[in-house]
Amino acid sequence: MKLESHFNLDYTLSCGQVFRWGKANGWWYGIVDGSILKVRQEGDELHFSAYPEDVEDEFIKSYFRLDDDLTNILRIINKDATINKAIQQFNGLRIVRQSVWDCLISYVCATNASIAIIESMLRNLSEMFGDEIVVNGKAFFSFPKVKKLAKASVNKIKLCNVGYRARFLSEIAKQVENNPNLLEELRNSDYLKLRDELRSLPGVGPKVADCVSLFAFDKLEAFPIDVWIRRVIYQIKGAAIPRTKDGTEKPLTVSEYTELSSFARRHYGKFAGYAQEYLFYYIRSKDR
DNA sequence: CATTGACCTGTACAT
């Protein structure tokens, strides 16, 4: 497929927004909606195939948000020296359009865990509760379906080494099982209402709700704040991070979260979520 | 509201 606007596959899949992609022999392999996707970029050509069933160009365009006017978005969010450097370094990074269920479960798992551990948890869950898909002799496992997870006991879910998150996953799965439209009917809500609704789910606080709003509900103004983003925002504001007496960073409170994320929306505008992704990748990259 | 502590797990890093 010929790319019509600028895009960088490596940045997009490496920046930490998705957990189920890996690169091998020059190809990216990912598990998306029960299909194995194999993708490679060569300049302005994007090569891809999918198993067990092929996917259309339209699916790829939607998944990688190639329909976003990235040039315009980057121009709008380019408001300070820090993000300017991030944009220059990682130009072509796009937000991935994830499915709601997978995204929600993934980010509930992502709380208080490192990326390596998150990937391990999601792999374990998929191997335990997903469907096996064999491609070229290699076994992949699709993401657990609602029903499978809703039926599973908390103790069985714990066998996936998800720790205390097991009861959240179980509870969310049961709620969605009982009300299959629970998540999709939120699509009509505006960002703030959506965020509050998501937060009513167990294990979903402001950070997870913002991630799901941004990655799965097209709310590009959502600005998830974690410890890293918090540091950059204070840096950009020219202020110091609140610290305890012994000099360590104070934990982020809900009110501080609200304050910082509305600052980010005022500062970067309606595409603040894109700014967040660029800043996150930038602040975490070794060579700044 | 702000503060505090507990919470699963695996890896990093110092002792």
Place this chain on the structure above:
DNA sequence: CTGCGCAGGTCAATG
């Protein structure tokens, strides 16, 4: 080798 801090937070209990 053993121990301890921390990682893309959230929740519940207190003042």
